[in-house]
Structures are given as structure tokens and as C-alpha cells.
Amino acid sequence: MTTTDAARAPETDADQQVSTTAGGRGEWWRSAVIYQVYPRSFADGDGDGMGDLPGITARLPHLAELGVDALWLSPFYTSPQLDAGYDVADYRDVDPRFGVLADADALIARAHELGLRVVVDLVPNHTSWEHAWFRAALAAGPGSPERARYLFRDGRGEHGELPPTSWRSVFGGPAWTRTTEPDGTPGQWYLHLFDSSQPDLDWSNPEVVREFQDVLRFWLDRGVDGFRVDVAHGLVKADGLPEWDAETEMITGTLAGQHGESRTPPPMWDQEGVHEVYRAWRAVLDEYEGDRMLVAEAWVDPVERLARYVRPDEMHQAFNFGYLVSPLDAAALKAQVEETSRAMAAVGAPPTWVLSNHDVVRHTTRFGLSTAGGNPDGLAAGDDQPDPAVGLQRARAATLLMLALPGSAYVYQGEELGLPDGVVPDDARQDPTWERTGHEVNGRDGCRVPVPWEGDAPSFGFGPTAASWLPQPAVYGELALDRQRDVPGSTYEMYRAALRLRRELALGSSPGLDWTDLDGAAEVEGGVLAFRSSGALVVANLGGEPVRLPDGAEVLLVSGELGHDGEARLLPPTTTAWLRGPAATA
């Protein structure tokens, strides 16, 4: 038996960590379940086919009923929506498609009434090209203070016709776009690690630094409980923008090898200077009452590099993408849990766990593919299609494993319904990756298809009309919330029971977990993960044979159906169970 010391801050009394109830005292984020709302696709209040803030507010009771502690809202700020809102034109206002600022205030107030914390997205690596700063930069011309907020450079070649470096955009194509100067002549180039509509800011400019501290205060003053920091590992670039001609991958199938043999981060990622930015932000948050938090979206490896973002004077949490891209394999998952827990405990931060978000194929679909995991490019109609039943069974088993782990967990809207990705026809695709790669990379639209609430309603209750900005597959009708609520064994009821039990048993705030062997399970050892935590016994059977559950243990929750062999209860393959007792045998 080995012990993994997770979620425990050194020199911290365990009692101080226990804050599983939203609205409770203490460092709530250490054990919180945080539900990601993707505003375009959650609920459409006005029937235009695009989700909005009033739609979200009206559906907040769903989140309270589900039993999560907080919601994280993907960007709803003013934006031309060329990267679905991750191209922000005004950080202090709401996009008219989503509502007005008062709608954001109303959403925050209603969430707080319901005991839910609110985390908003902050996009500091780049603005939209429609941001006032970028317009001013184009108008002002080379050498101006307006251009110094971004990364404008002269081109190479006799007439500046070649980009300043060979850097590639994460979304495909070059990371530089040439401008036309105010007098009509071909001009300087600007850097964009993502779409050309998303110019990168220059974080060595004190004005940029000040501006974002001010944006933080703007939303902190409005009552938000935290920020999810977009591309947190990208803000600072290596001095002089040195040449780099490899792919600029970010959301990769595997994080290993991202930094090449040398393990030196590429000049655009994971530079030392980003930590100074987050130390300053932490100081801003610490001025505010009420346990505000920062969570990093940082695709870095190994996990020790990730842990540097959550040192005691930096952010509070970082997404664990290593866990997300892991195959559904007992040894691989156990290694992820151990490595993450160890690295996070070393800096006093809680581990986090996540299986789905708006950038990856949903885990129900991923696990239904023959590859059973990883991070495939979104699905096209002509691709190998997932097996929906296998995918759902695996997803449910993976979810019950994840929700039992000590630390904080993220749930992406619709996963509580077991939604698969929608297969979006090519002519409906909106992710800029699709165009930027010349239609080679399908992109992320499949996981962004609007959520079904009522099986028989137009747009399955997404909004009051049939309009939906991405087409919904017919199966979303069968999976709609109203088809699953109060239905024993439904995925929705499984999530609800899991979140209730997680809270009752204080699984999230458990100071660690003890791996255990199950008596009689030796023959399937490789495929079984079993551990004790907070008085519960969690058994995930990811192998091919049924596992005999310990006699006398009370079964609290199962992701599938138990089998029997005489008196003995059998946990079938691809199934996770939560049990209580009997006491652990040493």
C-alpha cells in the first residue's frame, strides 16, 4: 500500500482545507467542483441561436441542483467572435450577442444567492484586432507607443517581405501577419500565436501590465470569485524573439516532447517572466476579501513545470491536461495521479482533475474511439466514428474515478448528460483552425454544440426557437436533461449522486489517498485501480475481467450494473464503484 499525499498544503491544518460547500469559509477552491459554462452553447434566452447571459442566469438552478460549487464562464466580453470570444475587443463590457453589463451583474448576484461561486475567463496573451489599442497601433505607425503594446517587427528580406521569424500559429499557418501602413504601403508585421485576429500583447510593456491589473480589479469589484487565465504560459516571449521553426503546438495529444530533447521551452512558452506577472496578480487578489482565485491554463510539461504556476505567491490552481489526455488505462492514470499529487503537494497547491472542456473532443466520444483516449482532432463525418455505448460506459467509469480524487475537479457543460461530440458538417465549422489549416484540422466545434434541456422542444430547449449556432445531433434529444432527471441510473443522476456523496464524504478535501489491493483481484491487477480516501473505498475496474468487491462493504454508487457470483458482488469491466467499509486491512 502506498500513500499519495495530495491536496495537503505543507504546515496546513487539515481542518482549514475543508470547505466543500460553496459559500463556506476557507479555501473553497482546494476541493471545489467547478462547472464550465460555454456561453455560446449553454442556454439561449432570446432565441437567436446563440447562448447568452440571461439564458445562463435562468438555468443556474440546474447547477445548484447538480451540486457543483462554482461555475467558470468562458469569455462573454465584446468580441468579433473570430475565436468564439477568445478574441476580446473590450475587457470591461459584455458582447451584445450575450447581453449587457447589467446581465453579468445579475448573473453573478443570482449565482451567489444560489451558493455558487463565479470564475470568469481572462485572456491576457492577446486582444482582438478590434480592440481600441490595436486599431490605434495600426493607425499610429512604426516606432509609436501605440505599437509598443504589441509585438510589431520589421520583416526580413530586402523589402521586409519575409516574416520576422518562422514562428507558426497554434491554429496553423505563420504566426506573423503583415500590415498595411496608414499611407497604403506594405508595412510591419505583428505576432499572433493564434489567429491573425488575435495580436499578441507585449508583456514587457508596463502599460500592458497595468491595464490587466486594472481589468482584474474591474471584475473583482463586480464580485467575481476568480479568473481562469487563458494561455497562461504564453504571455512573455524570450528576449529578442529568437528563431523557432518547429510547430507551435499547444493543445497537443501528448505533452511529452513539447520542449524537444533539450527540455528547453520554446521561446513563446513557459518563460520565466510569466511568474512575475502572476505574483503581481496574486497580490491584487489578496487585497480583496472572500478567497478569490486564479486558475492557469498552461500546457506545459513535465508537471513540475506546471507546479511553478501555483507556488504559494502565484496562482491557486492549474488545469491538469496530462490527466485529460491520458488513455483510460489503470497504470497510466495511477501514474498521473501520483505525479500530479506529488508535484502539487510540494508547492502546497491542490491537484485538479479534468476530462473535458471546450477545446477537446468530449470524453464520452474520445473513449468511444478505438484509440480510447488521447486528444484526437475533432471528428468529421468520414472519420472512424466512436461506439456510443462503449464511450458512455467508459466515460462514466472515468468520471466516477475523477470525482473521487482529492483536490478540485472541473466538469464541462453537458458532460453530466453524457453528451458526445456533435459531428459538425464541414460547411458549418466555425473554429478558425479549420480555415487556417486549409481544412486539414477539423477543429473544436464538435464539443461546442448547444446543450439539450428538453427532448421534445425546438433546439431541445437550448432556446425558445429552433435556432442553434451549430447543428445539434438527434441523439441530443434522447440525452436532454428532462429525459434523465429522476431516472435511476441516468448519467445525470449518477453525477448528482456523485457530487452529493463527494461532499458528504469530503472526498475533495481528503488529505491524500491510500492505494490498496483488493483481495481476490490479483488476476486482474493491471486493470484495477483501488484506493481508500476519506473513509470511502473507490474501485475502478479498467481491466477486462470482473472484480470481486470486498464482502461486507456498502456500495454507495456504481457507474454501471454490478454482477453476482453467488453471494459475491462483481464489479464488471469498465466500471467504477464507491464503497464504504470494511475497514482497510493493512
Ligand code: GLC
Ligand atoms: C485557449 C482557449 C482556446 C482559445 C485559445 C486562444 O486555449 O481555451 O479556446 O482558442 O486559448 O485564446
